[in-house]
Amino acid sequence: MFLFYFIKKLSIAVPVTITFFDVVGYIARVDGISMQPTLNPDKGDFDYIFLNRWSVRFNNIRRGDIVCIVSPKDLKQSIVKRVVGLQGDVISTMSYEKTVLRVPEGHCWVEGDHVGHSFDSNNFGPISLGLITAKASCIVWPPSRWQFIYPYLSRKPLNAAL
Amino acid sequence: MRPVLRKIIGSVADIVKYACIVHCTLEYVGDFVICSGPSMEPTLHTNDVLLTEHFTPRLRDIKRGDILIVKCPTECEQLICKRVTALPGDKVQVGYQSSVVIPMGHMWLEGDNYFNSLDSRSYGPVPQGLVRGRALMKVWPFSSAYVLK
Numbered sequence: 001m002f003l004f005y006f007i008k009k010l011s012i013a014v015p016v017t018i019t020f021f022d023v024v025g026y027i028a029r030v031d032g033i034s035m036q037p038t039l040n041p042d043k044g045d046f047d048y049i050f051l052n053r054w055s056v057r058f059n060n061i062r063r064g065d066i067v068c069i070v071s072p073k074d075l076k077q078s079i080v081k082r083v084v085g086l087q088g089d090v091i092s093t094m095s096y097e098k099t100v101l102r103v104p105e106g107h108c109w110v111e112g113d114h115v116g117h118s119f120d121s122n123n124f125g126p127i128s129l130g131l132i133t134a135k136a137s138c139i140v141w142p143p144s145r146w147q148f149i150y151p152y153l154s155r156k157p158l159n160a161a162l
Numbered sequence: 163m164r165p166v167l168r169k170i171i172g173s174v175a176d177i178v179k180y181a182c183i184v185h186c187t188l189e190y191v192g193d194f195v196i197c198s199g200p201s202m203e204p205t206l207h208t209n210d211v212l213l214t215e216h217f218t219p220r221l222r223d224i225k226r227g228d229i230l231i232v233k234c235p236t237e238c239e240q241l242i243c244k245r246v247t248a249l250p251g252d253k254v255q256v257g258y259q260s261s262v263v264i265p266m267g268h269m270w271l272e273g274d275n276y277f278n279s280l281d282s283r284s285y286g287p288v289p290q291g292l293v294r295g296r297a298l299m300k301v302w303p304f305s306s307a308y309v310l311k
Contacts, residue, residue, distance in 0.1 A: 012179055019182035022189060059238065070291030073267040075222060106236035130238035130292045 025052040027140055028068070030080055034112035034119065038066070038149070039080065039139070048141035049080075049149070051134035059129060061086065061108065064151030066136040069110065072124050080136060081120050082152075085109035089157035095122045100158070108132075111155070192216055192295065195231055197243055201273035201280065205229070205310070206243065211302035212310075214295035224249065224269060224290060229297040229310055232271065235288050243297065244271035244281050256283060267291070 030039045030047045039047045051068050061067065063083055071077040085091045085103045092100050094115070103109050107126035112118025121127065138148045187193075192215040197206045206212070206229075214231055218224060226246055234240040248254050248270035254262050264270055268287035273279025282288060299309040 012183075015182040015186040016179065018190075019185045022185065070289070071267065072289040072291060073265070075219075075267055075289070075291040104236065106234070106238055128233070128235040128238060128289060128292060130233035130235065131289060 022053060023057075024054055025050055025134060025137070027051070028078075033117055034114050035066070035080055035082070036114040036117075038082075038113050038152075039136075045142070047139050047145060049136045050138050050140050052137040053134045055135045055137070056132055061129065061132060061135070062151055063089075063157070064153040066149055067110070067132045068134040068136065069127060069131045070133060072127055072131060078133065079119070081110035081112055081118070083108050084111045084121075084153065084155055085157040088159075090159045091157055093122055096125065101126075106130075109157075113154070190216055190220075192298070194301070195241070195243070195295075195297070200278050201275050202229075202243055202245075203275045203278075205245075205274045206300065209302075210300055212243070212297045213299050213301050214297050216295045218296040219290075219293040222290070224293065224296075227311070230271070230293050231295045231297065232288060233292040233294060235285055235292060241294060242271075242281075244273055244279075246270070247272045247282075254282075262287065 027048055027050055030049055033040060039049065056067070061083055063086060065083050066080060067083055068078050068080050071079050086108050087103050087105050089103050089109065090100060091103060091109050103126045106129055108129055109121045109126050111120045111122065136149050139145045192213065195212045195214055197210045197212060198208050200208070218228070224230070224246060226249060228246045230244060230246060232242050232244065234242045246269050248264050250264050250266050250268060252264050252270070254264065254270050256262055264287050267290055269290055270282045271288050272281045272283065297310050299307065301307050
Protein backbone atom coordinates (compact mmCIF):
# COMPACT_ATOMS: atom_id res chain seq x y z
CA MET A 1 0.00 0.00 0.00
CA PHE A 2 2.77 2.37 0.96
CA LEU A 3 4.69 1.48 -2.18
CA PHE A 4 1.68 2.18 -4.35
CA TYR A 5 1.23 5.59 -2.68
CA PHE A 6 4.91 6.33 -3.20
CA ILE A 7 4.85 5.43 -6.91
CA LYS A 8 1.72 7.51 -7.42
CA LYS A 9 3.38 10.56 -5.85
CA LEU A 10 6.55 9.98 -7.84
CA SER A 11 4.71 9.73 -11.14
CA ILE A 12 3.44 13.26 -10.55
CA ALA A 13 6.58 14.73 -9.01
CA VAL A 14 8.95 13.66 -11.80
CA PRO A 15 7.07 15.28 -14.72
CA VAL A 16 6.47 18.43 -12.67
CA THR A 17 10.19 18.72 -11.88
CA ILE A 18 11.28 18.06 -15.45
CA THR A 19 8.79 20.61 -16.76
CA PHE A 20 10.06 23.16 -14.25
CA PHE A 21 13.65 22.64 -15.42
CA ASP A 22 12.54 22.83 -19.05
CA VAL A 23 10.40 25.91 -18.80
CA VAL A 24 11.87 28.02 -15.99
CA GLY A 25 15.53 27.08 -15.80
CA TYR A 26 18.16 25.06 -14.02
CA ILE A 27 21.53 25.37 -12.34
CA ALA A 28 24.69 24.18 -14.04
CA ARG A 29 28.38 24.16 -13.32
CA VAL A 30 30.71 26.06 -15.64
CA ASP A 31 33.79 24.13 -16.66
CA GLY A 32 36.86 25.55 -18.30
CA ILE A 33 38.58 28.87 -18.66
CA SER A 34 36.96 30.17 -21.82
CA MET A 35 34.75 32.72 -20.06
CA GLN A 36 37.38 34.21 -17.75
CA PRO A 37 37.26 36.72 -16.11
CA THR A 38 33.42 36.78 -16.03
CA LEU A 39 32.98 33.15 -15.01
CA ASN A 40 35.47 30.90 -13.20
CA PRO A 41 37.90 33.80 -12.51
CA ASP A 42 40.16 31.68 -10.32
CA LYS A 43 41.73 28.50 -11.51
CA GLY A 44 40.31 25.46 -9.75
CA ASP A 45 37.11 27.16 -8.63
CA PHE A 46 33.88 26.43 -10.43
CA ASP A 47 31.00 28.84 -10.73
CA TYR A 48 27.45 27.54 -10.65
CA ILE A 49 25.12 29.61 -12.80
CA PHE A 50 21.37 29.73 -13.15
CA LEU A 51 20.42 29.09 -16.78
CA ASN A 52 17.18 30.82 -17.61
CA ARG A 53 15.11 28.85 -20.12
CA TRP A 54 12.12 31.16 -20.04
CA SER A 55 13.90 34.15 -21.55
CA VAL A 56 15.00 32.29 -24.69
CA ARG A 57 11.49 30.99 -25.41
CA PHE A 58 10.61 34.11 -27.35
CA ASN A 59 14.04 34.58 -28.90
CA ASN A 60 14.81 37.92 -27.35
CA ILE A 61 18.56 37.38 -27.39
CA ARG A 62 20.52 40.62 -27.11
CA ARG A 63 24.12 41.42 -27.85
CA GLY A 64 26.25 40.89 -24.76
CA ASP A 65 24.09 38.16 -23.23
CA ILE A 66 25.81 35.05 -21.94
CA VAL A 67 24.05 32.04 -23.43
CA CYS A 68 24.27 28.27 -23.23
CA ILE A 69 24.39 26.60 -26.64
CA VAL A 70 24.62 23.05 -27.92
CA SER A 71 28.05 22.71 -29.45
CA PRO A 72 27.73 22.56 -33.25
CA LYS A 73 30.65 20.11 -33.36
CA ASP A 74 29.31 17.69 -30.78
CA LEU A 75 25.71 17.64 -29.67
CA LYS A 76 26.57 15.93 -26.38
CA GLN A 77 28.30 19.08 -25.25
CA SER A 78 26.86 22.37 -24.08
CA ILE A 79 29.04 25.44 -24.10
CA VAL A 80 28.66 28.83 -22.43
CA LYS A 81 29.57 31.85 -24.55
CA ARG A 82 28.76 35.53 -25.00
CA VAL A 83 26.69 36.75 -27.95
CA VAL A 84 28.74 39.36 -29.81
CA GLY A 85 26.71 39.84 -32.98
CA LEU A 86 23.19 39.14 -34.18
CA GLN A 87 21.92 38.62 -37.71
CA GLY A 88 23.06 41.33 -40.10
CA ASP A 89 25.94 42.51 -37.93
CA VAL A 90 29.37 42.88 -39.46
CA ILE A 91 32.03 41.19 -37.35
CA SER A 92 35.78 41.50 -37.56
CA THR A 93 36.83 37.96 -36.71
CA MET A 94 40.00 37.00 -34.92
CA SER A 95 41.07 33.70 -36.40
CA TYR A 96 38.27 32.66 -38.72
CA GLU A 97 38.74 31.96 -42.42
CA LYS A 98 37.29 35.36 -43.34
CA THR A 99 38.56 38.44 -41.56
CA VAL A 100 35.30 40.36 -41.87
CA LEU A 101 31.90 38.78 -42.29
CA ARG A 102 28.21 39.54 -42.08
CA VAL A 103 26.25 37.26 -39.73
CA PRO A 104 23.63 35.45 -41.85
CA GLU A 105 19.92 35.45 -41.18
CA GLY A 106 18.85 33.46 -38.11
CA HIS A 107 22.40 33.17 -36.84
CA CYS A 108 24.54 34.86 -34.22
CA TRP A 109 28.22 35.25 -33.47
CA VAL A 110 29.37 33.95 -30.08
CA GLU A 111 32.73 34.35 -28.38
CA GLY A 112 34.29 33.48 -25.05
CA ASP A 113 35.56 36.34 -22.92
CA HIS A 114 38.98 34.75 -22.64
CA VAL A 115 40.41 35.71 -26.02
CA GLY A 116 42.54 33.00 -27.57
CA HIS A 117 41.54 30.33 -25.04
CA SER A 118 38.04 29.74 -26.21
CA PHE A 119 36.43 27.38 -28.69
CA ASP A 120 33.86 29.70 -30.23
CA SER A 121 32.58 31.24 -33.47
CA ASN A 122 36.16 32.06 -34.43
CA ASN A 123 36.56 28.29 -34.90
CA PHE A 124 33.17 27.11 -36.11
CA GLY A 125 31.63 30.24 -37.60
CA PRO A 126 28.23 31.81 -36.93
CA ILE A 127 25.77 29.52 -35.16
CA SER A 128 22.06 29.10 -35.68
CA LEU A 129 19.85 30.72 -33.03
CA GLY A 130 18.07 27.37 -32.66
CA LEU A 131 21.13 25.98 -30.90
CA ILE A 132 20.74 28.41 -27.99
CA THR A 133 19.17 26.52 -25.11
CA ALA A 134 19.28 29.02 -22.24
CA LYS A 135 20.52 32.37 -21.05
CA ALA A 136 22.74 32.73 -17.96
CA SER A 137 21.08 35.13 -15.56
CA CYS A 138 23.02 34.89 -12.30
CA ILE A 139 25.87 33.20 -10.47
CA VAL A 140 24.39 31.22 -7.58
CA TRP A 141 27.43 29.54 -6.06
CA PRO A 142 29.93 30.10 -4.38
CA PRO A 143 28.27 32.72 -2.11
CA SER A 144 31.18 35.13 -2.46
CA ARG A 145 30.36 35.43 -6.15
CA TRP A 146 26.58 35.96 -5.86
CA GLN A 147 25.63 38.39 -8.61
CA PHE A 148 23.39 38.96 -11.57
CA ILE A 149 24.91 38.70 -15.03
CA TYR A 150 24.26 41.78 -17.13
CA PRO A 151 24.79 42.13 -20.88
CA TYR A 152 28.22 43.51 -21.57
CA LEU A 153 30.24 43.90 -24.77
CA SER A 154 33.98 44.39 -24.84
CA ARG A 155 34.18 43.81 -28.58
CA LYS A 156 31.46 45.40 -30.65
CA PRO A 157 30.30 44.53 -34.16
CA LEU A 158 31.59 46.89 -36.82
CA ASN A 159 28.22 48.24 -37.90
CA ALA A 160 27.61 51.59 -36.25
CA ALA A 161 24.65 52.86 -34.23
CA LEU A 162 25.06 50.42 -31.34
CA MET B 163 -15.65 30.86 1.24
CA ARG B 164 -13.00 28.44 2.49
CA PRO B 165 -14.21 25.32 0.68
CA VAL B 166 -14.64 27.24 -2.57
CA LEU B 167 -11.11 28.59 -2.36
CA ARG B 168 -9.76 25.15 -1.57
CA LYS B 169 -11.60 23.70 -4.54
CA ILE B 170 -10.18 26.35 -6.87
CA ILE B 171 -6.63 25.77 -5.65
CA GLY B 172 -7.14 22.02 -5.99
CA SER B 173 -8.30 22.23 -9.58
CA VAL B 174 -5.51 24.64 -10.54
CA ALA B 175 -3.00 22.17 -9.08
CA ASP B 176 -4.61 19.37 -11.10
CA ILE B 177 -4.37 21.42 -14.31
CA VAL B 178 -0.69 22.16 -13.62
CA LYS B 179 -0.02 18.46 -12.97
CA TYR B 180 -1.63 17.34 -16.21
CA ALA B 181 0.00 20.15 -18.17
CA CYS B 182 3.38 18.98 -16.89
CA ILE B 183 2.68 15.38 -17.91
CA VAL B 184 1.58 16.53 -21.37
CA HIS B 185 4.68 18.72 -21.69
CA CYS B 186 6.98 15.82 -20.82
CA THR B 187 5.25 13.52 -23.28
CA LEU B 188 5.46 16.02 -26.13
CA GLU B 189 9.05 16.93 -25.30
CA TYR B 190 10.59 13.53 -24.55
CA VAL B 191 8.39 10.87 -26.14
CA GLY B 192 6.87 12.12 -29.35
CA ASP B 193 4.19 14.21 -30.96
CA PHE B 194 2.17 14.78 -34.11
CA VAL B 195 3.27 17.14 -36.85
CA ILE B 196 1.24 18.55 -39.72
CA CYS B 197 3.27 18.93 -42.90
CA SER B 198 2.97 21.86 -45.23
CA GLY B 199 4.77 22.71 -48.41
CA PRO B 200 5.85 20.76 -51.48
CA SER B 201 9.47 19.98 -50.53
CA MET B 202 8.92 16.34 -49.50
CA GLU B 203 6.64 15.23 -52.35
CA PRO B 204 5.99 12.48 -53.39
CA THR B 205 6.59 10.98 -49.91
CA LEU B 206 4.66 13.58 -47.96
CA HIS B 207 2.05 16.08 -49.09
CA THR B 208 0.63 19.22 -47.53
CA ASN B 209 -1.70 18.51 -44.56
CA ASP B 210 -0.36 15.02 -43.98
CA VAL B 211 -0.06 14.24 -40.28
CA LEU B 212 3.09 12.52 -39.04
CA LEU B 213 3.76 10.66 -35.82
CA THR B 214 7.25 11.56 -34.59
CA GLU B 215 9.46 10.25 -31.82
CA HIS B 216 11.94 12.34 -29.84
CA PHE B 217 14.34 9.62 -28.69
CA THR B 218 16.60 9.78 -31.76
CA PRO B 219 18.06 13.24 -31.07
CA ARG B 220 18.69 12.34 -27.43
CA LEU B 221 20.26 8.98 -28.18
CA ARG B 222 22.19 10.52 -31.10
CA ASP B 223 21.61 7.71 -33.57
CA ILE B 224 20.72 9.60 -36.72
CA LYS B 225 20.97 7.42 -39.82
CA ARG B 226 21.08 8.19 -43.52
CA GLY B 227 17.60 8.08 -45.00
CA ASP B 228 15.78 9.13 -41.82
CA ILE B 229 13.09 11.76 -42.21
CA LEU B 230 13.75 14.29 -39.47
CA ILE B 231 11.90 17.23 -38.00
CA VAL B 232 14.53 19.94 -37.59
CA LYS B 233 14.50 23.55 -36.45
CA CYS B 234 15.14 25.66 -39.53
CA PRO B 235 18.75 26.93 -39.29
CA THR B 236 17.88 30.33 -40.73
CA GLU B 237 14.61 30.87 -38.88
CA CYS B 238 14.54 29.08 -35.55
CA GLU B 239 10.79 29.53 -34.95
CA GLN B 240 10.04 27.30 -37.89
CA LEU B 241 10.33 23.53 -38.17
CA ILE B 242 11.33 21.81 -41.38
CA CYS B 243 10.89 18.21 -42.42
CA LYS B 244 13.70 16.78 -44.55
CA ARG B 245 15.56 13.58 -45.27
CA VAL B 246 19.13 12.96 -44.07
CA THR B 247 21.33 12.11 -47.03
CA ALA B 248 24.81 12.39 -45.54
CA LEU B 249 26.48 12.27 -42.14
CA PRO B 250 29.84 13.62 -40.83
CA GLY B 251 32.76 12.54 -43.02
CA ASP B 252 30.65 11.98 -46.13
CA LYS B 253 31.36 13.88 -49.32
CA VAL B 254 28.46 15.60 -51.03
CA GLN B 255 28.44 16.84 -54.59
CA VAL B 256 27.15 20.41 -54.86
CA GLY B 257 26.53 21.57 -58.38
CA TYR B 258 28.83 20.24 -61.09
CA GLN B 259 32.25 21.17 -59.80
CA SER B 260 32.40 21.58 -56.05
CA SER B 261 31.86 19.13 -53.24
CA VAL B 262 31.48 19.50 -49.48
CA VAL B 263 32.74 17.21 -46.73
CA ILE B 264 30.24 17.21 -43.87
CA PRO B 265 31.96 18.53 -40.72
CA MET B 266 31.73 16.86 -37.31
CA GLY B 267 28.34 17.12 -35.60
CA HIS B 268 26.53 18.15 -38.77
CA MET B 269 24.40 16.43 -41.40
CA TRP B 270 23.16 17.03 -44.93
CA LEU B 271 19.41 17.45 -45.38
CA GLU B 272 17.52 17.25 -48.64
CA GLY B 273 13.88 17.29 -49.57
CA ASP B 274 12.56 14.43 -51.68
CA ASN B 275 11.29 16.93 -54.21
CA TYR B 276 14.65 17.70 -55.74
CA PHE B 277 13.54 20.66 -57.83
CA ASN B 278 11.38 22.44 -55.28
CA SER B 279 13.04 22.25 -51.91
CA LEU B 280 14.94 24.74 -49.75
CA ASP B 281 17.48 22.55 -48.00
CA SER B 282 21.20 21.98 -47.37
CA ARG B 283 21.91 22.81 -50.99
CA SER B 284 21.13 26.43 -50.15
CA TYR B 285 22.19 26.71 -46.49
CA GLY B 286 24.86 24.02 -46.19
CA PRO B 287 25.33 21.32 -43.55
CA VAL B 288 22.96 21.59 -40.59
CA PRO B 289 24.12 21.08 -36.96
CA GLN B 290 22.67 17.92 -35.41
CA GLY B 291 21.77 19.91 -32.30
CA LEU B 292 18.80 21.35 -34.19
CA VAL B 293 17.05 18.00 -34.60
CA ARG B 294 13.72 17.78 -32.81
CA GLY B 295 12.42 14.39 -33.81
CA ARG B 296 12.24 11.59 -36.35
CA ALA B 297 9.14 10.86 -38.39
CA LEU B 298 7.91 7.34 -37.68
CA MET B 299 4.76 6.99 -39.70
CA LYS B 300 2.14 8.84 -41.63
CA VAL B 301 -1.16 8.66 -39.76
CA TRP B 302 -3.40 10.90 -41.83
CA PRO B 303 -4.99 10.52 -44.37
CA PHE B 304 -5.98 7.01 -43.24
CA SER B 305 -6.16 5.65 -46.74
CA SER B 306 -2.43 6.16 -47.26
CA ALA B 307 -1.19 5.66 -43.69
CA TYR B 308 2.06 3.74 -43.57
CA VAL B 309 5.33 3.40 -41.72
CA LEU B 310 8.03 5.59 -43.24
CA LYS B 311 11.27 3.97 -44.23
